Amino acid sequence: xxxxxxxxxxxxxxxxxxxxxxxxxxxxxxxxHPRGASIGVLSAWANQGTALAFLAVGQTIVVLSRGVxxxxxxxxxxxxxLASHLVNGGPLELAFGIAVVVLAGAVCGAINGIVVVxxxxxxxxxxxxxxxxxxxxxxxVRPIPGGSIDEMLSELTTGDLAGILPSSIVMLLVLVCLxxxxxxKASLGRSIVAVGSSEQAAYMSGLKVDRAKIAAYTLSGIFAxxxxxxxxxxxxxxxxxxxxxYTLNSIAAVVIGGTALTGGAGxxxxxxxxxxxxxxxxxxxFFTGLPPLAQPLFEGTVLLVAVAFGATRLLRINxxxxxxx
Amino acid sequence: xxxGNSFLALTDVTKTYGGVNALKSxxxxxxxxxxxxxxxxxxxxxSTLMKVLAGVTQPxxxxxxxxxxxxxxxxxxxxAAKGIVCIFQELSIIPDLSVAENICLTQPPKxxxxxxxxxxxxxxxxxxxxxxxxxxxIDTRSRCADLPLSKRQIVEIAKAIVxxxxxxxxxxxxxxxxxxxxxxxxxxxxxxxxGGACILFISHRMHEIEALADTCSVFRNGEHVxxxxxxxxxxxxxVQLMIGKPISQVYPDKPxxxxxAPPYLDIHDLRWxxxxxxxxxxxxxxxIVGLGGLDGQGQQEVLLAIAGVLRGTSGTMRVxxxxxxxxxxxxxxxxxxxxxxxPEDRKTQGLFLSLSVRDxxxxxxxxxxxxxxxxxxxxxxxxxxRMIDLLKIKADNxxxxxxxxxxxNQQKVVLAKWLATDPKLLLLMxxxxxxxxxxxxxxxxxxxxxxxDGLAILFHSTDYDELIGLCDRALIMYDGRVASTLSGxxxxxxxxLSSALNLSHDNSGRGTAAPSAALAEGLA
Numbered sequence: 001x002x003x004x005x006x007x008x009x010x011x012x013x014x015x016x017x018x019x020x021x022x023x024x025x026x027x028x029x030x031x032x033h034p035r036g037a038s039i040g041v042l043s044a045w046a047n048q049g050t051a052l053a054f055l056a057v058g059q060t061i062v063v064l065s066r067g068v069x070x071x072x073x074x075x076x077x078x079x080x081x082l083a084s085h086l087v088n089g090g091p092l093e094l095a096f097g098i099a100v101v102v103l104a105g106a107v108c109g110a111i112n113g114i115v116v117v118x119x120x121x122x123x124x125x126x127x128x129x130x131x132x133x134x135x136x137x138x139x140x141v142r143p144i145p146g147g148s149i150d151e152m153l154s155e156l157t158t159g160d161l162a163g164i165l166p167s168s169i170v171m172l173l174v175l176v177c178l179x180x181x182x183x184x185k186a187s188l189g190r191s192i193v194a195v196g197s198s199e200q201a202a203y204m205s206g207l208k209v210d211r212a213k214i215a216a217y218t219l220s221g222i223f224a225x226x227x228x229x230x231x232x233x234x235x236x237x238x239x240x241x242x243x244x245x246y247t248l249n250s251i252a253a254v255v256i257g258g259t260a261l262t263g264g265a266g267x268x269x270x271x272x273x274x275x276x277x278x279x280x281x282x283x284x285x286f287f288t289g290l291p292p293l294a295q296p297l298f299e300g301t302v303l304l305v306a307v308a309f310g311a312t313r314l315l316r317i318n319x320x321x322x323x324x325x
Numbered sequence: 326x327x328x329g330n331s332f333l334a335l336t337d338v339t340k341t342y343g344g345v346n347a348l349k350s351x352x353x354x355x356x357x358x359x360x361x362x363x364x365x366x367x368x369x370x371x372s373t374l375m376k377v378l379a380g381v382t383q384p385x386x387x388x389x390x391x392x393x394x395x396x397x398x399x400x401x402x403x404x405a406a407k408g409i410v411c412i413f414q415e416l417s418i419i420p421d422l423s424v425a426e427n428i429c430l431t432q433p434p435k436x437x438x439x440x441x442x443x444x445x446x447x448x449x450x451x452x453x454x455x456x457x458x459x460x461x462x463i464d465t466r467s468r469c470a471d472l473p474l475s476k477r478q479i480v481e482i483a484k485a486i487v488x489x490x491x492x493x494x495x496x497x498x499x500x501x502x503x504x505x506x507x508x509x510x511x512x513x514x515x516x517x518x519x520g521g522a523c524i525l526f527i528s529h530r531m532h533e534i535e536a537l538a539d540t541c542s543v544f545r546n547g548e549h550v551x552x553x554x555x556x557x558x559x560x561x562x563x564v565q566l567m568i569g570k571p572i573s574q575v576y577p578d579k580p581x582x583x584x585x586a587p588p589y590l591d592i593h594d595l596r597w598x599x600x601x602x603x604x605x606x607x608x609x610x611x612x613i614v615g616l617g618g619l620d621g622q623g624q625q626e627v628l629l630a631i632a633g634v635l636r637g638t639s640g641t642m643r644v645x646x647x648x649x650x651x652x653x654x655x656x657x658x659x660x661x662x663x664x665x666x667x668p669e670d671r672k673t674q675g676l677f678l679s680l681s682v683r684d685x686x687x688x689x690x691x692x693x694x695x696x697x698x699x700x701x702x703x704x705x706x707x708x709x710x711r712m713i714d715l716l717k718i719k720a721d722n723x724x725x726x727x728x729x730x731x732x733x734n735q736q737k738v739v740l741a742k743w744l745a746t747d748p749k750l751l752l753l754m755x756x757x758x759x760x761x762x763x764x765x766x767x768x769x770x771x772x773x774x775x776x777x778d779g780l781a782i783l784f785h786s787t788d789y790d791e792l793i794g795l796c797d798r799a800l801i802m803y804d805g806r807v808a809s810t811l812s813g814x815x816x817x818x819x820x821x822l823s824s825a826l827n828l829s830h831d832n833s834g835r836g837t838a839a840p841s842a843a844l845a846e847g848l849a
Contacts, residue, residue, distance in 0.1 A: 185440040187433055190426060197421035204381065204417040205430050205484075206402030264421035318598060318637045319629065 014258025014309060015270025022273045025280045032287055039160045046166035047158050047234060049279035051076070051227045053172055055246055056253035056271040057180065058109075058223030063254050065216040066196040066263025067116060067123035071131030072224045072250055073243030075108045078138040079228030084147025084238025087229070094150055102225045108134055109221020113214030131247070138240035145239040154233040168230065172272070175226055179219065180268055192216050196263025252299070253278055256306040277302065332357040332523050333378075333409075333492055338387030340373050340547075347373040348384070349547040355492075355540075360514060360524045362538035362555065366567050366789065366822070370547040371527050375494050378525075379411035380404035391492075405431065408491035412498040417484065418477050420470035425450035427469055428483045453483045458509035474599070475503045482510060486517075493517065494525045499533060500621075511537055529619050531560060531826050543567055560828055561819075568789075568818045576766075576794030577773040583612045583797055587646060589781040590631065590750055595640035600626045602805035603640070608781045610749070613772060615796035616785040618825045622802040624785045625669060628752045631783070632657055632666040645749070658689065658746045665743035669754040675739040678728035682720050683709050685727045685738050690745050712741035717767065733764030740768070744775070751775070753784045757791065769795050789821050803827045 029045065030037040055072050062069040079101045086097030108130070115126045161167045183189040191212035194202040203209050231242055251261075257274030259266025281298050285291075331354035340348040348370045355361045365371050376382045378389070380398030389396050391407055398404040401411070419427055425446045426433075434445035450465040463476055472480070478501040485493060495514075499507050514537060518524055528534055534541065535555065542552040543566040551566055558566075588607040595604040601623050608614050616624045630638045633651035642649045644662050657664035668674035676685055686709050687694060694704050709723050716737040720730055727738055736756060743751070751772075757765045772795065776782055786792055792799040798812040801824035809824040811817075 182438075182440060185443075187441065190422070190430070190433070190441065194419045194422060194430065197419045201417045201419050204401050204413060205419070206400070206405045207430070208402075264419075319635050 015267035015273065017309075018257045018270045018273035018277065018306075022277050022280065025277060025284065029280055029284055029287070032284075034287070039163050039166070043158070043160045043166040043168070045280070045283060046169045046276075048283060049276040050168040050172055051231045051234070052246060052249055052253060052279060053272045053275040054175075054223050054227035054230060055250035056257065056275040057172075057176055057268055058220035058227075059250040059254050060257070060259050060266055060268050060271040061180065061192065061216050061223075062123070062220045063251075063259050063261060064196045064263060064266050065192045065213055066199070067213065067216065068127065068251065068261070069109075069112065069217065069220045070124060070127040070247055071108065071112055071134055072127075072220060073245070073247035074131040074134035074138065075105055075221050075224035075243070076228040076231065076246060077240055077243035078108065078134045078141065079105045079225040080231050080242055081138045081142035081147070081228075081238040081240050083229050083232040084142060084149055087149050087153070087232060089150075094153065098229065101229055102222060105221040105223075105225025105228065106218050107221070109218040109224070110214060112221065113217030116217065117210045117213050135240070135243070138243075142238045142240055145237055145241075147238040149232040149236050149238075151236065154236055157230065157233045171230075175223075176268060176272075179222060183215070183219065184268075188212065188215055193264055197265070249278060250275070252303050256302060258306075258309075274306075331355060332392060334390040335374075335377075336388045336390070338374075338377060338384045338389070340377060340382065340384050346547045348377070350387070351544075351547070351549045353542065353549050353552075355523050355525060357491075357523050358518055358521050359540055360518050360526055360538050362534040362541045363525060363527045363544060364529075364534070364541060364563065364567060365544035369544040369567070371544055372496060373547075374544070375411060375496050375525070375527060378404065378409055378492070378494060380409075381411075402431075405488060405490075409494070410485045410488050410490035410492070411494045411496065412482055412485045413496060418469050418481055421468065423466050423468055424463055424472070424480050425465040427480055428453060428465075428487055430484065431488065449487065450483070453487050454479070457483060457486065457513050459506040474501050475506065478502055479506060479510075486513070490522065492523045492525070494527070496527045497529065499528060499530065507533070529826055531563075531828060560823075564819060564822050564826075567822060577770045579773075579797060580611075580777070583609060586610050588643075589645055590783070591643040592631070593641045595627065595630055595638060595642065597626055597630055597635050597638045600805055601630065601638070604802075604805070604807055606800060606807065608750070608783055610779045610781050611776050612798065613776050613782040613784060613796050615792040615799035616783060616802065617787075617789065617792045617799050617821055618802035618808070620787065622825075623805040624802050625754060626805075627802070628666060628754055628783065628785055631750075632664060632752055634666075658748070663747065663749035664752065665746055665748035665750070666752040667739055667743060667754060667756050671735055671739050675742075676727050676735060679726055681724045682713070682718065682727050682730070682738060683723040686712050686723075686742050686745060689742050693746075708745055712745055715744070716741045716771065731764075733760040736760050736764070736768070740771075749779075749781060751780055751782045753782065755785055755787055757786070757788065789818050792816070792821060793818060801825055 026045070030041065033041050035041050055076060059069055059072055082104055083097065083101045086100055087094060088097065112127050112130050115121060115130060116123050119126060157167055157171055159167050161170055191202065191207045192215065194205070194207055195209050195212045199209060232238060253274035254266070254271045255261065255274070256277055257267060257270030257272070259271060278299055281302065282295050285295050285298065333355045335351055335353040338348055338351045339346070351370070351374065353374070363371050363374070373382070377384050380401045380403045383399065396407055398407070419430065422430070428450040429446045433441045434449060436442045447465050454461055454463060454465070457479070459479060463472070463479065469477055469480060478498065482498060499510060502510060511533070514524055526534070526538055538555045540552065541555050541563070543550045543563065545567060586609050589610050590608040592607070593605045595601055604623065604627055606614070616627060618624060626635065629635050631642065633653045633656060644664070647661070649662060650656070654666055656662065657666065672678060677688070683705070687705050690708065691700060694701050694708065712718070713720070713723065718737045718741065719734050727735060730738070740756070757768060772782055784796060793816055796816070798810060799816055799821065800807045801809050801811065801821055803825065804827070808827055811820050811824070
């Protein structure tokens with residue numbers, strides 16, 4: 001058992017570190033918050049970070065396959081705008097609306113995967129281009145911010161559960177358990193990680209490399225649509241420009257959470273912690289009275305430290321040529 | 326092989342890589358319940374044969390029959406579905422997955438819900454390792470990247486065994502194993518043979534082939550030369566089959582005697598990881614010394630270590646009589662060392678393919694060509710003209726992208742770029758690989774001329790002809806050590822191959838082959 005724990009900790013030590021940092025920041029945040037620690041404050045804090053956390057989850061899946069998804073913010077904006085048209089009315093209409101929004105996210109993601117795999121284009125360029133296209137669609141769907149989203153759903157997802165847990169976090173974890181956990185435990189998830197770890201070896205082992213990549217981008221699109229929906233529940237409207245800052249922040253969250261941008265190794269839970277850390281820093285700056293303009297400075301510092309941790313591997317390399325691989 | 330009931334049969338299989346025939350109309354048969362050894366020099370076509378069978382590459386023409394049916398494989402998954410599994414030299418291990426995950430990668434055990442059953446997977450992996458009789462000390466949950474090479478090779482073998490192949494191909498699969506693990510793996514292969522498997526065994530280790538194989542096939546220059554029952558031919562006869570044709574006269578005359586001078590490079594007991602196990606050599610100005618042996622015996626690492634690319638080496642190295650400090654290729658070209666390394670892969674390490682011939686020629690010289698950090702255009706032009714003239718580089722002008730030149734001319738640019746730095750020690754890593762005979766000849770003559778002018782040249786080659794034709798002396802490496810030093814009449818293909826295979830020198834009367842301590846150790 002200790003051997004298992006040892007291996008498990010060694011593999012996930014950076015994700016664990018991210019959660020410890022998050023815990024420390026959260027305790028400090030609740031300590032200095034004028035209203036003190038209460039479920040209301042906790043829920044508001046969680047709501048701040050959930051949209052980014054959804055994106056971080058999607059981004060992690062793509063990064064695990066050694067890709068990157070620069071269209072994740074635009075997909076979020078597009079699905080948010082779709083939701084502001086569709087997620088209204090009776091229970092059946094709501095269910096239909098949510099289904100269409102999630103499907104739209106999945107389609108956008110699948111298109112990314114297909115472009116990357118069959119177009120043989122580097123992910124960074126492919127998703128930059130498709131992202132611009134999705135942003136365009138978002139503007140067509142809703143040229144200026146507006147629309148409406150069901151209020152009951154909003155209260156349900158942004159409030160708390162029985163006065164104990166923020167419902168946004170619970171929803172996040174439930175959706176991760178529904179959409180990623182089964183995949184990660186199946187051959188598909190292992191193929192995604194294998195492709196990211198060594199595409200050549202994955203091919204030589206007879207894995208379905210193309211399918212794994214497309215699946216990774218599709219999952220990313222699905223989680224981006226969850227993010228778009230959640231933003232809708234928070235703001236009760238759709239906004240075509242909402243996704244802009246989220247793309248790079250999602251990558252930052254992935255790195256802070258301990259996932260290597262070189263693929264193959266990482267942690268979804270770590271990325272969630274990374275997203276919440278970034279958002280908590282923003283809130284802390286607000287409440288400690290530091291100038292809000294200093295927020296990027298702190299976020300950048302945290303990111304740099306996280307990357308420096310990831311680079312310690314290079315110190316152990318004995319053949320200088322391998323540093324460049 | 327005359328029964329006609331062969332399990333696996335290749336007919337007229339041809340494979341060409343950019344003008345080079347890797348396989349020429351190969352016909353080959355193998356039976357069930359047999360361990361079939363495949364022998365040949367570097368580049369004889371063994372690896373291509375294996376890749377064709379495993380579905381990694383597709384033959385240009387020819388047919389593969391399995392149990393009498395024609396089969397075609399477009400990828401490794403196809404071949405595996407037909408029961409053909411390959412054990413590569415550590416190519417198919419996923420570094421970030423655990424041992425159990427790797428072993429069960431292609432067909433993981435599933436639970437009722439279709440998810441991977443981790444417990445069953447661990448049990449299966451443990452059982453396979455146990456059945457192999459080695460590697461029981463490997464924790465199936467540890468990450469493969471954290472394992473030493475020898476253990477990763479065991480995982481690679483286990484990964485193939487678990488698929489219960491009808492045809493199992495091993496490409497140098499035992500060379501990375503520790504001595505104590507080789508026995509159990511060989512025992513396992515015998516049990517699989519008795520169970521009816523067809524095993525193709527590619528190895529350079531003659532004693533393993535003798536202990537295991539019932540049939541041997543020799544390949545040479547992409548052709549299947551001969552097949553015979555194991556033990557039907559002596560070592561000498563096998564080596565003769567592997568060598569084949571005489572050396573053509575493309576090499577410049579060697580000087581009768583290299584002028585006596587203190588060594589420019591002197592290395593003693595160089596060690597690095599498990600790849601270099603105590604290499605000593607010295608090199609005088611005016612001398613061309615070859616570094617040969619089978620692939621991956623440490624030849625590349627010796628050159629990289631001298632150039633300062635490797636970190637954590639031990640041993641002493643003296644350049645021009647002074648102890649040398651490693652500072653990488655940047656420090657090596659400094660006035661105190663004057664070392665130039667022509668790297669192995671010219672397309673990625675040697676050249677900037679999209680930049681012009683001019684930019685490539687001067688890139689290592691920019692600091693010396695610059696005044697106040699501005700590149701002196703006139704000086705640059707003079708240098709470029711001089712180098713193009715010296716090496717007879719065929720390019721329309723110095724502004725064309727180097728990637729548009731032929732392979733031979735590209736290699737000349739790499740050479741010229743480093744010769745421009747005016748080195749005293751030139752390290753070459755297989756500089757003639759993939760270039761035409763005419764350019765090869767030019768390069769040989771140039772190297773001999775430079776040596777005549779006092780340059781010390783250390784030359785790694787996978788081509789035995791080159792070692793014999795060009796070098797004053799050849800050091801043959803085996804397993805991270807210099808197995809023997811050959812010169813004069815003893816520098817012949819037979820001795821090179823015997824040293825490379827680490828066989829005893831039963832014919833030392835012919836020359837002055839000097840088996841090193843390492844060889845003596847191996848015989849003891």
